Amino acid sequence: xxxxxxxxxxxxxxxxxxxxxxxxxxxxxxxxxxxxxxxxxxxxxxxxxxxxxxxxxxxxxxxxxxxxxxxxxxxxxxxxxxxxxxxxxxxxxxxxxxxxxxxxxxxxxxxxxxxxxxxxxxxxxxxxxxxxxxxxxxxxxxxxxxxxxxxxxxxxxxxxxxxxxxxxxxxxxxxxxxxxxxxxxxxxxxxxxxxxxxxxxxxxxxxxxxxxxxxxxxxxxxxxxxxxxxxxxxxxxxxxxxxxxxxxxxxxxxxxxxxxxxxxxxxxxxxxxxxxxxxxxxxxxxxxxxxxxxxxxxxxxxxxxxxxxxxxxxxxxxxxxxxxxxxxxxxxxxxxxxxxxxxxxxxxxxxxxxxxxxxxxxxxxxxxxxxxxxxxxxxxxxxxxxxxxxxxxxxxxxxxxxxxxxxxxxxxxxxxxxxxxxxxxxxxxxxxxxxxxxxxxxxxxxxxxxxxxxxxxxxxxxxxxxxxxxxxxxxxxxxxxxxxxxxxxxxxxxxxxxxxxxxxx
Amino acid sequence: xxxxxxxxxxxxxxxxxxxxxxxxxxxxxxxxxxxxxxxxxxxxxxxxxxxxxxxxxxxxxxxxxxxxxxxxxxxxxxxxxxxxxxxxxxxxxxxxxxxxxxxxxxxxxxxxxxxxxxxxxxxxxxxxxxxxxxxxxxxxxxx
Numbered sequence: 001x002x003x004x005x006x007x008x009x010x011x012x013x014x015x016x017x018x019x020x021x022x023x024x025x026x027x028x029x030x031x032x033x034x035x036x037x038x039x040x041x042x043x044x045x046x047x048x049x050x051x052x053x054x055x056x057x058x059x060x061x062x063x064x065x066x067x068x069x070x071x072x073x074x075x076x077x078x079x080x081x082x083x084x085x086x087x088x089x090x091x092x093x094x095x096x097x098x099x100x101x102x103x104x105x106x107x108x109x110x111x112x113x114x115x116x117x118x119x120x121x122x123x124x125x126x127x128x129x130x131x132x133x134x135x136x137x138x139x140x141x142x143x144x145x146x147x148x149x150x151x152x153x154x155x156x157x158x159x160x161x162x163x164x165x166x167x168x169x170x171x172x173x174x175x176x177x178x179x180x181x182x183x184x185x186x187x188x189x190x191x192x193x194x195x196x197x198x199x200x201x202x203x204x205x206x207x208x209x210x211x212x213x214x215x216x217x218x219x220x221x222x223x224x225x226x227x228x229x230x231x232x233x234x235x236x237x238x239x240x241x242x243x244x245x246x247x248x249x250x251x252x253x254x255x256x257x258x259x260x261x262x263x264x265x266x267x268x269x270x271x272x273x274x275x276x277x278x279x280x281x282x283x284x285x286x287x288x289x290x291x292x293x294x295x296x297x298x299x300x301x302x303x304x305x306x307x308x309x310x311x312x313x314x315x316x317x318x319x320x321x322x323x324x325x326x327x328x329x330x331x332x333x334x335x336x337x338x339x340x341x342x343x344x345x346x347x348x349x350x351x352x353x354x355x356x357x358x359x360x361x362x363x364x365x366x367x368x369x370x371x372x373x374x375x376x377x378x379x380x381x382x383x384x385x386x387x388x389x390x391x392x393x394x395x396x397x398x399x400x401x402x403x404x405x406x407x408x409x410x411x412x413x414x415x416x417x418x419x420x421x422x423x424x425x426x427x428x429x430x431x432x433x434x435x436x437x438x439x440x441x442x443x444x445x446x447x448x449x450x451x452x453x454x455x456x457x458x459x460x461x462x463x464x465x466x467x468x469x470x471x472x473x474x475x476x477x478x479x480x481x482x483x484x485x486x487x488x489x490x491x492x493x494x495x496x497x498x499x500x501x502x503x504x505x
Numbered sequence: 506x507x508x509x510x511x512x513x514x515x516x517x518x519x520x521x522x523x524x525x526x527x528x529x530x531x532x533x534x535x536x537x538x539x540x541x542x543x544x545x546x547x548x549x550x551x552x553x554x555x556x557x558x559x560x561x562x563x564x565x566x567x568x569x570x571x572x573x574x575x576x577x578x579x580x581x582x583x584x585x586x587x588x589x590x591x592x593x594x595x596x597x598x599x600x601x602x603x604x605x606x607x608x609x610x611x612x613x614x615x616x617x618x619x620x621x622x623x624x625x626x627x628x629x630x631x632x633x634x635x636x637x638x639x640x641x642x643x644x645x646x647x648x
Binding site: 167177190222224398401404409418435 | 550
């Protein structure tokens with residue numbers, strides 16, 4: 001088994017004292033970020049990228065830190081779902097349905113422990129899936145030429161709005177805005193400046209980190225200002241009890257966890273689904289299988305295990321296309337892609353061949369993070385609950401200031417800070433208008449690659465556009481893109497009322 | 506109405522984008538497609554999507570009242586001021602002021618807010634500068 005040997009090598013990379021320490025810090029921060037309502041995984045990772053970047057960490061340790069944050073956030077979301085009935089992040093929405101009723105019945109500790117174990121099972125199996133599926137996908141991806149890549153990028157944009165998207169035109173607007181922003185700067189192939197208006201600051205293009213932190217973090221602060229004083233919550237009314245799971249409960253839920261993991265992993269791998277949909281489908285499936293009268297919605301343990309296993313599995317699954325193809329399928333993985341690009345690493349099939357250290361070190365780090373998170377989340381859950389008590393009036397200013405620190409650290413330029421604020425205001429307006437932000441981010445990240453592949457394809461064919469659909473692979477990808485773009489118009493009608501807005505997932 | 510403005514804005518932006526694209530100076534060495542084709546495609550997508558939103562807008566989003574809008578505008582103003590004053594005031598002072606203002610507007614009392622601002626500022630300074638060695642803006646006092 002090639003994959004296993006590579007993985008063993010990855011563990012050798014990841015298992016140094018420094019990396020373990022970083023994984024620990026990442027898991028800890030991630031859980032807090034996930035648990036705090038209003039600070040989701042994409043948000044949290046976005047703020048931390050410039051910091052990891054300016055601290056000058058080498059690639060592998062930086063990746064280990066930030067992927068630990070990513071997995072940690074997936075664990076953390078459940079804490080506030082269960083205790084406060086407020087999802088800490090978007091994918092944890094379904095966990096409120098049965099988690100909070102369990103807490104009200106005095107089983108808060110059990111619900112937390114059970115969801116922790118479900119998260120562990122989900123992400124552990126999904127990471128195993130990643131180990132075997134990613135190399136397979138890489139083998140397919142090696143057949144891709146520039147035309148296929150161009151089609152693939154189109155596929156990513158067509159499906160990114162997600163099955164639950166309300167208005168595909170707005171997803172398109174977002175994608176076009178992002179791609180347009182990516183065009184600013186000097187054209188790499190001919191060296192002519194484009195859309196710079198003679199401003200020297202713009203010759204380098206827009207730094208995507210500035211855009212991401214502005215769009216996510218600063219707009220979040222503005223949203224909080226708008227909703228000041230609404231829905232202030234006072235946690236701690238719920239007694240935690242003992243954070244353990246009775247064996248009988250595990251016995252009743254293990255099959256649920258496995259099913260939810262399978263469904264969630266698939267949802268994660270497929271473009272356009274992501275963790276929110278993973279947990280939604282997992283929950284709905286279990287509810288349907290159990291039939292009426294099983295007590296779903298009233299504190300049924302299976303209703304806690306399913307969405308948690310589902311969303312963590314989806315988080316792992318979403319890494320498959322991101323690593324193997326370089327095309328993320330969800331908001332958070334788009335931010336992780338930003339992280340890799342910031343470190344000068346371009347994911348995709350070549351990454352597996354040229355930088356196996358990075359890939360397998362990362363995957364090994366995921367396993368390590370997972371074990372750490374399980375250990376951290378059972379005994380230390382009380383600590384995280386205490387962090388939840390920080391009122392947003394102190395938290396959000398802190399978040400804003402840390403964003404400023406990170407961006408200032410990159411270049412020390414006031415221009416970047418002002419740019420970030422502009423993105424923050426734009427992000428706020430776009431969120432109010434229901435325009436998804438993730439395609440914008442992806443556009444900024446992939447615009448350059450997308451154009452490069454298009455031009456390369458047409459250089460090969462000497463200007464003949466039919467090369468874009470000149471192979472069966474390309475045709476298959478185009479078909480998927482069209483189906484994925486049109487699907488929400490049909491399926492969305494059923495899913496939409498139940499899955500909340502996926503603006504900043 | 507909001508969506509119609511968005512649609513109109515996108516159309517205008519697409520037109521502007523097209524106009525600027527025609528202004529791109531091409532050099533004599535170029536690939537078959539050149540630097541203009543991709544921007545044209547994107548402007549096309551943006552324009553078409555804008556047209557759709559203009560024709561079939563969604564329901565009106567719930568905009569905050571005028572008071573809250575002023576609140577948000579003020580906060581943006583404070584952030585801009587923060588960015589501009591950062592080099593001359595130094596990190597600690599500027600951040601204490603900026604964070605204090607935001608805490609106050611998010612509901613902290615008149616006594617708690619400045620204190621919270623100072624704590625946030627010093628906390629970030631301690632963690633990111635003293636422990637992690639990140640370089641922050643130096644003011645006249647060296648911090």
